[in-house]
Amino acid sequence: MTPPPLFDVIIIGGGPAGLSAAIYTARKVLKTLLVSHDIGGQVTYTYDLDNYLGFSQVETADLISKFDDHVDRFGVAKITGEKVRRADVAGEVKTIFLSDGSSHSSKTLIIASGKRPRPLNVPGEKELTGRGVAYCSTCDAPLFAGADVAVVGGGNSALEAALDLDKVAEKIHMVSLTPLTGDPILIEKVRASSKIDILIEHDTKAISGDGEVDGIEIISLKTGKTRRLDVEGVFIEIGLLPNSDLFSDAVPTNSLGEIVVDKMCKTRVPGVFACGDVTDVPYKQVVVAAGEGAKAALSAYDYLIKRR
Ligand SMILES: Cc1cc2nc3c(=O)[nH]c(=O)nc-3n(C[C@H](O)[C@H](O)[C@H](O)COP(=O)(O)OP(=O)(O)OC[C@H]3O[C@@H](n4cnc5c(N)ncnc54)[C@H](O)[C@@H]3O)c2cc1C
Structure with a gap:
């Protein structure tokens, strides 16, 4: 041999x-x-x-x-x-x-x-990965045509994801722990979009859904108030x-x-x-x-x- x-x-x-x-x-x-x-x-x-x-x-x-x-x-x-x-x-x-x-x-x-x-490590993330939880907007944004979605993160990857989704989704909630930190040119484009709702100083507590994502639970770092957003997709873009x-x-x-x-x-x-x-x-x-x-x-x- x-x-x-x-x-x-x-x-x-x-x-x-x-x-x-x-x-x-x-x-x-x-x-x-x-x-x-x-x-x-x-x-x-x-x-x-x-x-x-x-x-x-x-x-x-x-x-x-x-x-x-x-x-x-x-x-x-x-x-x-x-x-x-x-x-x-x-x-x-x-x-x-x-x-x-x-x-x-x-x-x-x-x-x-x-x-x-980088994973977010919140309840629901692992179970719903590929069932509404996504990490690549280029690959998966087209799957959310006409849907309400959330993007978690505030840097360049998150901004790019929000802009990818802007082309297909109905509404995009951008959930960021900090003020947006990416390139000014991307921040400007995101701010200019009527579809993107920017939620800074919010943390993600959990992603919910029975087999498919149906929502995300977030908490305001300023007020401590928790709220649920009804979304079909959660794009995790935190580095x-x-x-x-x-x-x-x-x-x-x-x-x-x-x-x-x-x-x-x-x-x-x-x-x-x-x-x-x-x-x-x-x-x-x-x-x-x-x-x-x-x-x-x-x-x-x-x-x-x-x-x-
Ligand atoms: C959303 C996004 C947008 C970006 N935009 C730009 C841009 O506009 N301009 C720019 O210049 N850069 C951009 N970048 C950065 C750029 O993509 C990276 O700097 C570059 O891809 C790094 O190349 P790399 O080969 O070091 O690593 P990677 O591109 O990460 O490639 C690593 C390779 O290793 C393979 N691999 C890993 N582990 C294993 C294993 N155990 N066994 C076998 N294979 C393995 C992977 O499959 C992959 O093929 C962007 C990055 C992201 C995430």
Whole structure:
């Protein structure tokens, strides 16, 4: 029986950071495997981008498809639709274990696993996820055509969600613990909408519904008064958590759970690199993630040639 291949590099994550890293490792003729639950990552949560160099405005689906085609042109081996469940990264050979039961090994590992939506952790949220509770307005807003909905959050993600829903829903209640904190241009658009009702300094107590969402219970931080809003959908847009849990025993993370890297994208574990939103590098943007992906790939190459 032929032994399973030992890759030069395994990249975990198919967002901008991982895809960019794959192009760079492939161009250095490193035997590369990219493993990702999906292709695109968080970029797929928004319809279009207007701040990626070379594209004054581009649909994210188009941009991701261009990134993916670019990776394919270099013949990078890819496994998509599976999750990495465990990783042994301490030794010379790094091994990852996937949700389909397979395992794959490499000499270096690039962690580009990005971020995921932060849950609200209120009663009803878990039970009603996918039954009116949603975390991605780009994906799910069309399901709420003509409905009354709530958006929980006051930052950019929440503002973008409210604006996505503005196109289809009847009424949008924006429930925020604080005054709105996102980009002024988005705040202006939200304020200009006659459909969006902004409820600042309100906390969410519970989401209700018997099989499907039928309401949300909120409390005013000023008056302590509780009220119920009759809604069919609740979009939770309160920020993101780094997908670093798998590695947090092996590599240091900061207080936010982001993997600490140096300017070469090195973690403290030899042969393990990290890039993009999962790291403590500031300014979570596509262009930054793509740049960091390139750096991580070149650092992995540097590590490998010094060992040959
Ligand atoms: C609503 C929203 C709007 C945004 N708008 C903009 C914008 O206009 N302009 C801009 O520049 N940036 C924007 N961003 C930020 C941008 O999307 C991120 O900075 C960028 O996607 C980070 O890329 P990444 O590759 O580091 O991580 P991600 O995009 O999070 O990709 C991580 C990848 O890792 C995979 N993964 C995670 N864990 C595992 C696992 N255990 N096993 C297998 N695969 C795994 C995921 O499936 C995903 O493919 C926005 C973000 C959001 C949420």
